[in-house]
Amino acid sequence: MSIRKTDMIYLRVTPQERKRIEEKMAELGIHSMSAYIRKMALDGLCICLDLKDIRSLTEQVARCGNNLNQYAKRANENGSIYAADIMDLQEQFQEILDTERCIFLKLAALK
Numbered sequence: 001m002s003i004r005k006t007d008m009i010y011l012r013v014t015p016q017e018r019k020r021i022e023e024k025m026a027e028l029g030i031h032s033m034s035a036y037i038r039k040m041a042l043d044g045l046c047i048c049l050d051l052k053d054i055r056s057l058t059e060q061v062a063r064c065g066n067n068l069n070q071y072a073k074r075a076n077e078n079g080s081i082y083a084a085d086i087m088d089l090q091e092q093f094q095e096i097l098d099t100e101r102c103i104f105l106k107l108a109a110l111k
Contacts (some may be wrong), residue, residue: 011037047110053103060099064092 013021021033028048030036039045068089075081 053099053106057096057099057103060092060096064089064096067092 021036025031025033025036028036067085071081071085071089074085
């Protein structure tokens with residue numbers, strides 16, 4: 001359910017201030033001045049997150065899951081699993097942990 005915005009607030013700015021607002025919006029990738037000004041007025045902060053690391057982590061987890069499924073299928077067919085397969089999973093898991101640690105460090109640096 002969407003809340004209708006019926007109240008209006010008028011704001012006058014100089015051309016230089018408008019240009020600065022538009023530059024800040026562009027830096028964040030925000031296209032709606034109304035949304036930007038509302039967010040800044042209510043929270044005093046706009047954060048633009050770069051989610052490439054999260055996408056990479058998701059892809060790594062998906063690859064690891066796919067490999068695990070293949071190893072499980074092979075183990076069910078043969079009754080055993082290869083040591084190399086287990087080592088491969090351990091390496092993939094370590095990559096996931098490293099990526100996760102990097103993401104958490106970046107998030108912790110946000111102020």
